[in-house]
Amino acid sequence: MAEGTGGPGGGESLLFLTDEQLRKGIEAMFFAYRGFTADPDRILEGMDYGRAHHRAIHFIHRSPGTTVNNLLSILGVTKQSLNRVLRTLIEDGLVESRVGRQDKRERHLVLTEKGAALERELSDAQRARMRAAYRAAGPAAVQGFRQVLEAMMDPQLRRQYQTLKETGS
Amino acid sequence: MAEGTGGPGGGESLLFLTDEQLRKGIEAMFFAYRGFTADPDRILEGMDYGRAHHRAIHFIHRSPGTTVNNLLSILGVTKQSLNRVLRTLIEDGLVESRVGRQDKRERHLVLTEKGAALERELSDAQRARMRAAYRAAGPAAVQGFRQVLEAMMDPQLRRQYQTLKETGS
DNA sequence: CGGTTTATGTCAGCCTTGTTGACTTTCCAA
DNA sequence: TTGGAAAGTCAACAAGGCTGACATAAACCG
Incomplete structure (x- = not known):
């Protein structure tokens, strides 16, 4: 494992693109989304x-x-x-x-x-x-988080997200 | 509001914890999850x-x-x-x-x-x-992405995720 | 051995949230 | 004036959650 950013060839390692890494990301999305919706769901049940x-x-x-x-x-x-x-x-x-x-x-x-x-x-x-997660992960991680999510969206939805993102800030 | 970790003296800014930033993260999760499930959903419809x-x-x-x-x-x-x-x-x-x-x-x-x-x-x-998103965002972003997602999980789910994460790697 | 618990499966019925298709009303715009 | 857009509605259906009740087989325990 390991292998740094600066392998023999000078480029960045592409280890983060292995199927294994991708699978972890997929499962992370699955479990995190459950947490993401859990609190509002709890409030709404009963209403x-x-x-x-x-x-x-x-x-x-x-x-x-x-x-x-x-x-x-x-x-x-x-x-x-x-x-x-x-x-x-x-x-x-x-x-x-x-x-x-x-x-x-x-x-x-x-x-x-x-x-x-x-x-x-x-x-x-x-x-x-969200605040607790952001605080635990730190500002650099948050920036990466948002970058990956944005890249994951369908182009049409990304446009809607960006429009929304700019208004009201 | 605002105010860095160390004031003028060099801590990290806490601007990433504003309600505005949090809202963007929430909406990013919403739109990204749609993309996340879109391709398998497309394949499965009809079956x-x-x-x-x-x-x-x-x-x-x-x-x-x-x-x-x-x-x-x-x-x-x-x-x-x-x-x-x-x-x-x-x-x-x-x-x-x-x-x-x-x-x-x-x-x-x-x-x-x-x-x-x-x-x-x-x-x-x-x-x-996922690979396209990872590649577009780069390895540092991917690390942050996974950190924030992990911090967002319910503790019990996080344990399951971590168990899963280790096996098979 | 007999009783209890565990793992699984199943039936019936309900709810939320999505879908398609058809149709109406109101109103803008060419 | 007429076509199309925005909204609302009815009916019927499907996926995928849920609860409650019950059945079976096997393990476990005293």
Whole structure:
């Protein structure tokens, strides 16, 4: 094992690209994603909501006034699927749906105070885990983490992520 | 807010722990996981299998001869849920279930040649994406990636991951 | 030996969250 | 004025989670 960055030829070792290393990354993604969703899931169970509601709430919070179509393209589900979730959130008074000013066909989605409160509770929990992981790994690791994740996305999703990433920072 | 580890005197900045940075990491996980599962999902659609079958096949390949109970604890689902998946895999001749030698209550699971072929197809696709991401990000980033993911896991899952990580390397 | 526990499998029923297909209403824009 | 876009809805279905109840075989223990 081992072999440094500067083997006989001067280039970087490609050992990090072995099937073995890749497999570890794949399994790490699997187990880490479980942790990633665990805290919000715990909060939501018991309420009538699930992970799908969490995702909707997250992105509405993230882009207040976003349209249904916009949300659809971010979440990557069908409108029937999203509508089922949105309907309950609107009925329960967590989300408000406002008719568009310029284009009255559009609905602009915003969190109510009640919705914002749940969003805060969920994202506090998720951020707490993330913060602990970031702190344990350190800033250099975090940078690498984000680089690899970004490279792993489908190009279309990467564009959406980058658009999102820039707004609000 | 802000303020480095050592003030002006040379510690690391804690800017990477801002809510903004954490939110980017959260969204990166969300979008990256979609990419992570996209290729195997594409292969499996049309066959009668889904992501649950993929996971079972992956870990049986990973630990040939593993028992049902062992697989249950790795996958974190109920035995009824796993059994539905295993039954079809066994019926279709992708997985073989062998009565234990010492403990005849146990069933040891192994992939048949047919099962191994599907495993190869799935993991080739998943590794190809991972390899491209690793290559694009570079070895230092990969190390950071794995560090953060590991820190994000629940302690119990982290132990399972680490056990798995060591075997077979 | 007999009782208890463990490992596995199975039936039935439920929930969430995804899908497709068909159809409506409203409204913008050419 | 007409075609198409945005949104919403109904119905039906599938995957993959879950619980609860129960059955069998084997191991283990007193």
